[in-house]
Amino acid sequence: MTANYRDPTHITDENLVDMNKVDEVHKLLAKWLREKMYGKDVREALARLAEQVSSDIYDDRQVALELEKLAKELQAKWDKDTQKIIDEWKNTLGGLTVxxxxxxxxxxxxxxxxxxxxxxxxxxxxxxxxxxxxxxxxxxxxxxxxxxxxxxxxxxxxxxxxxxxxxxxxxxxxxxxxxxxxxxxxxxx
Structure with missing residues (x-):
């Protein structure tokens, strides 16, 4: 896909990103992208941004996997406890009294x-x-x-x-x- 760099207008819209949710590393990378004079530094800032995003995604994925594992363990315990209660109820109902x-x-x-x-x-x-x-x-x-x-x-x-x-x-x-x-x-x- 070819790029079409024909928009001469500057971005003037308000930044809708909640800056309280942006960590300091990402703020620094964004600052470098906005303020560095030389292309080499801008490219380095872009590369570091890509690496940081990848690192964040990896961490989030690990947390998600741990939560999924915990959810499965809790579900298994719930199922076991529920089956135990069902079995006890069946035994109570099925028990014969002489x-x-x-x-x-x-x-x-x-x-x-x-x-x-x-x-x-x-x-x-x-x-x-x-x-x-x-x-x-x-x-x-x-x-x-x-x-x-x-x-x-x-x-x-x-x-x-x-x-x-x-x-x-x-x-x-x-x-x-x-x-x-x-x-x-x-x-x-």
């Missing part, structure tokens, strides 16, 4: 029989304060008359039961407001 299982679940460890499983669950939530110990195979249930629903549990320590002996734990209310319920280790039996 009548005897529900009947047995209505009986607590003390042998109290509730009319419905819902009645037993409500009783557990409303009438009991339960401590589960990871160090023990025993589930300890304390009667607290709904005390635990309005108070905070603070773990003070653990009982060493390696000798097969039980630890004695007592409960006390430590302040006048009774806003904290403490269990403390007393000793070994």
């Amino acid at each position: 009548d005897s299982e529900v009947i047995n679940a209505r009986i607590n460890v003390k042998g109290v029989v509730y009319k419905t499983l819902k009645e037993r669950l409500n009783a557990m939530e409303n009438e009991r304060f339960t401590i589960k110990s990871g160090e023990s195979d025993v589930l300890i249930t304390l009667q607290d008359d709904r005390f635990s629903q309005n108070h905070v549990l603070v773990k003070e320590g653990e009982v060493d039961n390696s000798k097969g002996l039980s630890g004695l734990i007592i409960a006390e209310v430590d302040n006048a407001k009774q806003d904290t319920f403490y269990l403390k280790k007393v000793g070994e039996i």
